[in-house]
Amino acid sequence: MLAVLLARDLGDGEKAIVGTNSDIQVAACNLARQRQAPRLWWVSGPGGMTNPTEGIVRPAADAENIAVAQAVMDLPLMIDFIDWRIHFFDFAILGALQTDRFGNINTVCIGDHARPRLRGPGTVGISALTGLSRRFYIMMTRHDRGAFVPRVDFICGAGHLDGGTSRTDRGLPEGGPRLVVTPLGVFDFAPNSKAMRIRSLHEGVSLEEARDNTGFDLLVPDQVARTAPPQAEELFLLRRTVDTTGVLARKFPWPRAA
Structure with a gap:
């Protein structure tokens, strides 16, 4: 649920960064890339891997992401982006x-x-x-x-x-x-x-x-809206292309699943 809600707000061509313990964040970025934002790119803050995509959600710092990443940036370059450049990252x-x-x-x-x-x-x-x-x-x-x-x-x-x-x-x-x-x-x-x-x-x-x-x-607000639930397409892409091994379901069982 959280991955779907985040993914909906991410735009095509944006640049993003995620941290070490970021299973939901990784899934959100990769789901957005599968749907409305194919040119979004995200980088692992601790590892420098850019857009590791294999259909398996791993911690962003996992070294196994290197083999399936589009690029890997070294630490000095990452520090330059993270610590000094205003608005380099969109989110x-x-x-x-x-x-x-x-x-x-x-x-x-x-x-x-x-x-x-x-x-x-x-x-x-x-x-x-x-x-x-x-x-x-x-x-x-x-x-x-x-x-x-x-x-x-x-x-x-x-x-x-x-x-x-x-x-x-x-x-x-x-x-x-x-x-x-x-x-x-x-x-x-x-x-x-x-x-x-x-x-x-x-x-x-x-x-x-x-x-x-x-x-x-x-x-x-005057009228409290209801969150639009995950669509069938969103769940299909999440389960079949982003998180094929069910990491999110195991680690973060939705409290309202019943």
Whole structure:
């Protein structure tokens, strides 16, 4: 579901980057390439492999991707793209331990940084990607008050910071999070306040459920749309050409499959 929802928003000819633990992100990019965006190209941030395509979803850093990639870029070139070139990448797709009302993300720690309750994988290249890409997507495999908090415990990826124009006021380029996809719905950000709002809720999810599982007040449109479910063509391509070994179904069973 998350791979399909992300894939729908990706455009032909765009340049993307994904991180190490990125099964859903890889599937989304390859599904978009099979449908509306054949000239989209994505690169593995940790490995430099571009468009590895074999019909098997692997972690982006897996060395087996080298043999089926269209190209491989070395680390100095990757660092030049990631850390210095504003808007070189059209988008990144990122997961997080926490995200907040303005789309800031945290993969560092839960609790006080000196004595955290939980330590995450760290920042890696996230700060550069959220700061310099034209946009980014937040992909959350859980939606509860522990993951959606009023303010993240540690900002490692700048979203819209404090809302409004605070992102550009503090020296970052235009950009920030475009969509948040979760097991409950799809969310975007209001144009002026930059606060998170409901774009659509998945079938069977009520407005009360979304609110109860979010640690801040979501903006609610006058009419709450229903997420368009995956089409037969999308599922066919996902299962027969993108994820032929069923990695997503095994690792990320959809909580509402019943």
